[in-house]
Amino acid sequence: MSVELLITEHLDLWTRVVKSKSAGGRARNGEVETTGIKKLRELILELAVRGKLVAQHDSDEPAQTLLKRITEKKARLQADGQIKKTKELPAVSEDEARFDIPSNWIWTRLGTIAQISPRNRAEDQTEVSFIPMPLITTSHTGGHSQEKRQWSAIKKGYTHFADGDIALAKITPCFENSKAAVFRNLHNGIGAGTTELHVARPYGSTIDPFFILYCLKSPGFLIRGEARMTGTAGQKRLPKDFFATDPIPLPPLAEQHRIVQKVDELMALCDRLEQQTRDQHAAHETLVDALLDTLTQSQDADELADNWARLAAHFDTLFTSEQSVERLKRSVIQLAISGRLTNQAGNTEPPAVLLDAIAEQRESLVQLNKIRKPAQSRRSSKSAELFSLPKGWQWGVLEDLFAIVTDGDHQAPPKSASGIPFLTIGNVNTGSINFHGCRHVPSEYYESLDWARRPGKNDLLYTVTGSYGISAPVTSHKAFCVQRHIAILKSVDATPIPYVLLFLRSQLAFDYVERSVTGIAQKTLSLSALRKMPIPIPPLEEQERLVKQSDKLMMLCDQIKAHVKQAGESRRQMAEAVVEQAIH
Template identity: 20%
Template sequence: MFITLKPHKPHYENVPFEIPSSWEWTTINTISKSILYGVSESAKTNGKYRLLRITDIQNNSVQWDSVPYTDFDENKAKSYLLSDGDILFARTGATVGKSYLVQGLTEEAIYASYLIRVQTYDAVLPQYVKFYFESGYYWEQIEQGSVGVGQPNVNGTILGNLHVPIPPIHEQFRIVSELSKWMGIIDIIEMGKTDLQTIIKQVKSKILDLAIQGKLVAQDPSDEPASELLKRINPKAEFACDNGHYTQLPDGWTIAPMQILCSLIDGDKQNGIERVNLDVKYLRGERDAKTLTSGKYVATKSLLILVDGENSGEVFRTPIEGYQGSTFKQLFINENMNSRYVLQVINLHRRILRENKVGSAIPHLNKKLFKAIEVPIPPYKEQQRIVETINKVFMSLDLIMESL
């Protein structure tokens, strides 16, 4: 079935933007022979039909082998069976507005209730509409039309009323062909970008690893040995020069547990003074934190280490004074150590700290493991040289990351 489009009027009112004279402004309703909600069915291990859900659609693709099944009424299923060229639209949740073009189906499948299916008339290529569903103008309309606070959604009526510019069918073919070519090139670039980002992360980790083995910068025999530095921190403590993890460290280096070098504490209790409640959201830039009149005081530029949540072990320096949130401990590094060197050692161990976090509903930093981290300690002046070298190399790597 073909649709008939009205002749184009280049200057009618409320036109979103000018289009060529052979094109036509219309709506999703006008170009669609069907806009239909999915079915409310339970997913099963076995069944007659695959049941495609929002969560099965990731990055414009579906791993059909992992899509569950359902046993839906055969008489009703015909209305919901998916075909190549169908466009599925997420109508609620975090992915509201995302779409998926069905292609290459190998078995019968229906779709779940949080999806809306759009089937276009023959005069409109579904591939063209799918590209439209990726455009900035489309997303502007979705943002304006979405309703709900806790759970934004876009219903079938809103979807159907979206404005869409439609070119002649032959031009649709040309547009789809050209966009497909460029999108393929962009995908290759994105893959290369992702690979390069992974390599840069690995390089940073390797640099830190070399640093704590004494292989990053040259040694200076005139530097005061680290053993003398540690005597000032704890005169009674005994320290090793090598162990099972760090063998053959350079002369002048030693090893000590993290608990000798730094401590995790709470701030001093204060009452009657209104201060910002410092929490992870505030420190990451979301300036909607509430104020309190009592709590554990934290001074400006204090080091705080995240002890709750998936990012346990991450360290922040607070930009303002305030009361310490429950998700943090203050991190105090002994003044005899270069604090930036210690922070790099913590950063190197973050993966281990995350993998060994404790807690059920909310993971917590494993403080016992943190305190037991064995820190290779170079002379103080070498700590400075290591940090300066790391900063210089990381700055270059970060410039590459920013340019991607």
């Protein structure tokens, strides 16, 4: 089966295997990652280096003869003193050949057919190209940008290269991301740049550098190379020896050119498919947004029921990504906290009664010296109001509902191999508490902390630095403490934890946090801003109905999300199977 037919027969598969990328935090929309087309691009490269992309021609000069010509060219350059003599690499054995190749191809090594780590010679005043790592792309074209420099400024301490050279990024994550280049249009034909490159220079025009580029970008090479990298995490590098000696297939030169031309054609087709997929995804997202806006604009529970019924009839076509289901969840929460998810009951106890009970219990903690007496009345003012609420509701601020809102100890805690768990943001960033892999502090340190800095059951944790805006309930009596980047919302018996947790996961709460965070490198929500977060407070009886109805709808959303995830995984597995069948 031709690759063109492989693409068209499975077109729906390539374009529907996608993954949504969040635009950051809980932002409304994100870009789509076209994982199916990415897999198709990888397949094209793998077929290219296995001799399955274009037909072989009997009239082509065999690769064995080409290799002989390369060897002779190399010998002449060494004899003329243009390149240094190097140790001959051994021929590739049958055991090293990883897959079958056409009969007129041959296995070889990059260090056999190209000069590794070449050096340039030029006058100091020559204008040349300078290329740092950010100017090298991950594209199959091996594209790059360049800056103009004088040779005297960069001839030492940098990697040398020239037009026609092939370069491969050797450091993580640039290697895994397939940063590589075929240099061209350099100023005066030469240049230098980042030291984190391996460079190979063909001996004249004996090989097509773009075919070698495809070998270095093929999935098989990247997988093998990643396994051979050395060094510590974040600073792992591909050894030069692997770059020079890992076996690569060599086709006849004429076929190399045909392969390069065919790859360009197929990658252009992938580009068109990718753009089409992104356009369709954007149109679909716009439709989902419009329908969800209609849902959230429902004026009461009866109108909501009608709008929900119309939406539910098209769930299977509307909510086809995990991201769209998450937006549906946010819409449900917004309806709940604005009083439109359920019909309002009359003759309910007003929120002021709940707030008075919380204030009374807070005062008891003051009397027990567990917290300090607030400097002023904590009851909210008109400034907290963001929109009109149903009759019987009132606006408050977050601290109205808690004994105190504080954070972890600001001093670095002593370390201990065992003892009391000490949690960081990584232990709560999924919305629940995970003690696995956490650090520990001595029991004496924990006991020395103020009562407010020792989370207890029914308290809430809330991240305020870096990955801010994540809430996690404390559901057990297990003793632990937290870093300063996590706020502790200490509850009293009257604190309506389920409702507050629902609110903190709303778009309204997150939008407030987005407006309130400060900083550039590491944005932070201050405790004072967290305490003053506006919150609509329904009567307690209404809160319970809202939470119950929200939980019911969230369960439905989770079922839809699980179905979407399963369908996506099935398509991914089908794509893998098609790729495996095409290769073998």
